[in-house]
Amino acid sequence: MASDRTxxxxxxxxxxxxxxxxxxxxxxxVVGEIGNLTRARSGHVYLTLKDEGAALSAVMWRSVxxxxxxxxxxGQELLxxxxxxxxxxxxxxxxxxxxxxxxxxxxxxxxxxxxxxxLAAEGLFDPGRxxxxxxxxxxxxxxxxxxxxxVRDILTVLARRLPRLTVLLWPARVQGEGAAEEVARxxxxxxxxxxxxxxxxxxxxxxxxxLFAFNEERVARAIAxxxxxxxxxxxxxxxxxxxxxxxxxxxxxxSAAAEIVVPSERELRxxxxxxxxxxxxxxxxxxxxxxxxxxxxxxxxGLRRLPDRLRMFAQRLDEQSRALRRxxxxxxxxxxxxxxxxxxxxxxxxxxxxxxxxxxxxTLDGAVLTSPEGVPAGALIRTRLAKGTLDxxxxxxxxxxx
Numbered sequence: 001m002a003s004d005r006t007x008x009x010x011x012x013x014x015x016x017x018x019x020x021x022x023x024x025x026x027x028x029x030v031v032g033e034i035g036n037l038t039r040a041r042s043g044h045v046y047l048t049l050k051d052e053g054a055a056l057s058a059v060m061w062r063s064v065x066x067x068x069x070x071x072x073x074x075g076q077e078l079l080x081x082x083x084x085x086x087x088x089x090x091x092x093x094x095x096x097x098x099x100x101x102x103x104x105x106x107x108x109x110x111x112x113x114x115x116x117x118x119l120a121a122e123g124l125f126d127p128g129r130x131x132x133x134x135x136x137x138x139x140x141x142x143x144x145x146x147x148x149x150x151v152r153d154i155l156t157v158l159a160r161r162l163p164r165l166t167v168l169l170w171p172a173r174v175q176g177e178g179a180a181e182e183v184a185r186x187x188x189x190x191x192x193x194x195x196x197x198x199x200x201x202x203x204x205x206x207x208x209x210x211l212f213a214f215n216e217e218r219v220a221r222a223i224a225x226x227x228x229x230x231x232x233x234x235x236x237x238x239x240x241x242x243x244x245x246x247x248x249x250x251x252x253x254x255s256a257a258a259e260i261v262v263p264s265e266r267e268l269r270x271x272x273x274x275x276x277x278x279x280x281x282x283x284x285x286x287x288x289x290x291x292x293x294x295x296x297x298x299x300x301x302g303l304r305r306l307p308d309r310l311r312m313f314a315q316r317l318d319e320q321s322r323a324l325r326r327x328x329x330x331x332x333x334x335x336x337x338x339x340x341x342x343x344x345x346x347x348x349x350x351x352x353x354x355x356x357x358x359x360x361x362x363t364l365d366g367a368v369l370t371s372p373e374g375v376p377a378g379a380l381i382r383t384r385l386a387k388g389t390l391d392x393x394x395x396x397x398x399x400x401x402x
Contacts (some may be wrong), residue, residue, distance in 0.1 A: 011088065016084035021093060025084035030095060031103060036077045045072065049080070049095065058082070058096040067177060069212055070102055070111040072256045077103035101209075108208055112215050115242055119217075123308045124224050125245045127145070133249060133261060137197030138342060140261055141228065143186035146171040146363060150235060150254040151206045159259035164342075165262060165395065168196060171366050174203035179213035182366075184222035191227055199226065200257045201243065202233030214241040223247055234259030272332060279328045287321050360385050372397025 008016075032049030039045050043062030048055050058080070065072075072078075082097040102108060119125065140158065144150050146169060158165055170186035173179040183201065190196050202221065203214070215220065215233050223230050223246045232247035233254045244250040251257035294314055361384040364371045369375065375394055383390040 010091075012093055014086065017093075018088065020241055021084050021086055027081070027083060028095075029079065029081050030056065031077065034072060034074055034078060037072060037074050047072070049078065057092065058097050059094055060097040060100065064098060064100070068100065068106060070217060071114075072100075072398070079103050085348045090145055098225075108212060108215075108382055112208075115215065115217055115220070116245065119220055119242065119246065124220065126205050130248045133231070134197045135263070136339075136342070137165075137262060139168060139196050141168045141170065141190040141196040143170045143183055143190065143199065143201045144203055144233075144254070144368065145174045146361075147382075147389075148174065148204055150174075150233070152200060153253070153255040154200060154233070154258045157255050158262060161259065161264040162262045162292045163265075168193075171368060173361065173366060174213055175206070175210050176213075179351050180216035180218045183213055184218045187219075187222040187230070196228050198261050199228050199230045200233050200251075200261060201230055201247070202254050202257065203235060204254065205235035211241055214243040216242070220246045231257045231261055272336060273333075276328065276332050279332075280325075283321070283324045285327065287317065287324075290317055358386075358387070371399060373399045 029032050030049060032051050035048040035055065037045070037047045043065060045060040045065045047058050047060070049058050050056070078100050079097040079102075080095070080097045082095045084093055085096050086093045109388060142151065142154055144154070151169065155167060158167055170190055172182035172186045174183065186212070187199065187201060190199060201219075203211070205211075205277065211234055214232070220242045223232070224245060229249070229250045230247045232241070232243045233251045233256070234241050234243060235253045240250070251260050291314075294310060294317070362381055363384075364375060364379060364381050369381065369399055372394075375381070375397060377394055377396055379394045381392050381394060383392060
């Protein structure tokens with residue numbers, strides 16, 4: 001610093017202030033009310049944060065403003081995180097906002113209601129566009145976090161109800177920045193893949209803020225455009241999300257979604273027994289009616305001299321009865337074989353069974369790894385085994401054939 005009355009230039013002093021302020025306030029949280037809100041054509045947002053005693057100029061760059069899940073409004077109270085910087089040409093300082101959220105849940109609820117009204121007006125919630133779920137899906141797609149309780153609940157229930165079912169898991173973050181984008185990409189990716197009969201999309205329970213990825217328009221549009229029937233399985237039995245309104249079926253929990261999409265083997269066997277009983281009942285009713293007719297004809301005038309023909313007709317009825325019973329038995333056996341064949345085709349493909357045979361699933365930041373290419377040394381990777389997970393740090397790797 002200058003001393004002995006040696007003057008500083010305005011620039012020197014401003015730069016000293018800039019260094020001190022930006023070093024001291026590199027990461028600060030500030031709460032205040034929005035004033036002087038201006039949206040530039042560039043997408044940047046300029047505003048003032050104020051309270052009863054002071055006002056602070058602030059800027060929110062386009063990259064930050066585009067990620068907001070709510071609309072900024074004059075008078076709205078915000079909680080922001082950012083850093084101070086100084087603009088030397090004007091000798092002013094401002095807060096560079098890196099993250100913002102409404103103070104309290106009022107703005108989030110308002111955003112929810114606004115989007116709900118918009119999509120309802122477009123017809124995305126209409127019952128007429130809801131599709132029925134397949135009775136016996138061969139392949140179920142699941143879009144959720146690979147490490148949360150929801151995926152464990154879904155896989156456990158599916159394995160118990162139909163052990164040889166094929167399940168395709170698309171890992172996605174379900175909370176925080178970028179979660180809505182990952183969930184939407186999962187829905188779109190499984191649609192592009194094809195061969196999937198029904199989708200379960202969801203997560204465990206949480207607060208309104210925790211669940212907000214399923215209240216975003218990006219996810220709602222992906223569900224509405226899905227060619228595959230979608231079951232929304234967000235773990236909150238009382239409140240609804242936008243995804244619940246758009247989906248073909250809403251399940252109150254992930255476990256309930258798994259129970260909805262596939263019948264259990266016990267239910268299938270009971271259904272076959274019911275079909276057989278109904279078929280037997282119809283066959284008996286038809287045969288009884290024909291026997292009554294024969295008995296009526298035997299007693300009719302002019303036919304008493306035809307006992308041999310009537311006895312032959314009765315014998316033919318008995319033969320038809322046996323043939324009808326054999327046909328019923330053959331059809332039931334064929335239906336049972338079809339169920340067994342469908343189950344056998346998926347044998348061994350359940351993710352839990354694959355892990356139990358010694359295989360594992362390795363992910364980097366939630367994405368499944370199939371090659372060491374692009375994985376830097378020192379990266380932290382997670383490996384899921386049949387009975388737990390391992391966290392490892394990469395020292396190096398080799399690409400086969402490279």
